[in-house]
Amino acid sequence: MDITKQPVNGLVGEASAYLNQRNTPINQKLEELRNTLLAHRHERHLIVLQDFPDPDALSCAWAYLLISQQYDIKCEIIYAGTLSHQENIALVKLTGLPAQRWTLQTVKNKDLSSYQGFILLDNQGTTSQLVDVIQQARIPLVAVIDHHSLQVELKAEFTDIRPSVRATATIFTQYIQSGLLTLDSSISQHVKCVTALMHGLRSDTNRLMQAQEEDFIAAAYLSRYYDVQLLNAILQANRSKRVMDVIERSLKNRIVQNNFSIAGVGYLRYDDRDAIPQAADFLVTEENVHTAVVYGIVHDEDEDELEVVIGSLRTTKLTLDPDEFIKEAFGQDSSGRFFGGGRTSAGGFEIPMGFLSGGNENSSYAKMKWEVYDAQIKQKLLRLVNPKDNPIQAE
Known part of the structure; x- marks a missing residue:
């Protein structure tokens, strides 16, 4: 194959197909996730991030929220700490990313009986103050999706933990490529979410310097939809005094x-x-x-x-x-x-x-x-x- 004669989208498609052929376990995970989402149709879930969420966590939470909407699952993205990194503040403000801060007092005063499950993304519950309170309310753990090494033994319906992948955003990009979410560049929310995923992937791979093959393929796919100017605006946020x-x-x-x-x-x-x-x-x-x-x-x-x-x-x-x-x-x-x-x-x-x-x-x-x-x-x-x-x- 003469790659100099291949269109960019064709190259991305061939790379994705090659990746899918090599990674049967990934395809199995995708099918497991579909079945899990189908089993929870019409429910209400909490997406729990680490206390101080980074771009990888924030972007993946938004992607999961959009994917869940396809199965009539309503999700809320929550974290207990604060957004203090200037790029994280810019990411949320400029994209309208729907993340909410729930302090321990907030969650203790809330009626959690309306939620049927919670999700851990880019963390395994060890860096969130909210997990213990949510578990005490007997809300089941539906899914854990992360790229960090295993921290604790988890009992979740669906688990996809891949330390070999450099960013959780890469895992979610693979989910999207598989058809869990059909991206439309005319939908502003899709473009902003993809821009957030590109930022998350870039951030956790040190500007792609430590990216692996899967991360590069994911970035190539996201490049079709993300907003370059929006990403530049996020990255140019100034450090505070x-x-x-x-x-x-x-x-x-x-x-x-x-x-x-x-x-x-x-x-x-x-x-x-x-x-x-x-x-x-x-x-x-x-x-x-x-x-x-x-x-x-x-x-x-x-x-x-x-x-x-x-x-x-x-x-x-x-x-x-x-x-x-x-x-x-x-x-x-x-x-x-x-x-x-x-x-x-x-x-x-x-x-x-x-x-x-x-x-x-x-x-x-x-x-x-x-x-x-x-x-x-x-x-x-x-x-x-x-x-x-x-x-x-x-x-």
Whole structure:
């Protein structure tokens, strides 16, 4: 075949057909999902995202909502945290993506009896405050679709977890290609959703630098429908001053050992949580650094007792598995849930502070609390970075 004589759409079609022929298990998953959706016709479901949803999660939730509408299933997209990354805020505002923030208080005051199921997308329930409350309301888990490594044993009617795929948006693009949703470029909602999927795929593959064959094929398919100008507008959102301040703090506080850059940034407002991964993205670009870890204590000013240590890891080292590294560093809680995990080139962790939560962040108590957590986290990280050294004494 002379590819120089093939039309672009023809190439995409041939690539998709080739992919489908190679991946019979994927086709089986598609049939399972169709059957699951058929079994839940006329129901009302919740799509639960991680507390701080990223473009991959947001776009896939919208795609699932549109797919579910074909089966007369009404879905609501919810998350418990906040949108603080400038690109996530721009994505939701500019596309009208129908995601709602439900705080713990909101969900506790809601009558959940009208919902017949919930869905986990781009997460497995370990990064959402809402899951426990929803499960306590005896709402069954209908589906889990994710590209991260398995975090917990899940009992769902439908499960599609593929760590080999770089973005959950790739999985949903395959669903759409299979006919679960017929895209129409004259329908504004379809164009905006596809643009969101392209952003999610691009974001989770580091601008396609870490994309695999399936991701490229998915991107080629989405290229038929997405709005280039809209995507550019989302990507050009400016960093806030508070994000820049956190990046500055990470630079001042970082220690560099064995090509690892580790920085604690102290206390952050809940709304500024996404400054942590942005600081990690920045630190990993330093010369002679292949891995950056940034962490801080995130507190909610509206709920004085809500504090959690949140951290992000970014790496360019091909032999470093973020999921394994974070799980080995921080382990599991008493119920067997890991405090964090990851995917290719990136990971994150959340450690509840328990009875130590609360208190004025400017107080001497808060300063002592930060010093204890800062030392403990450094110790856990540096025992992997420098296993022969005393991490507390490391400079």
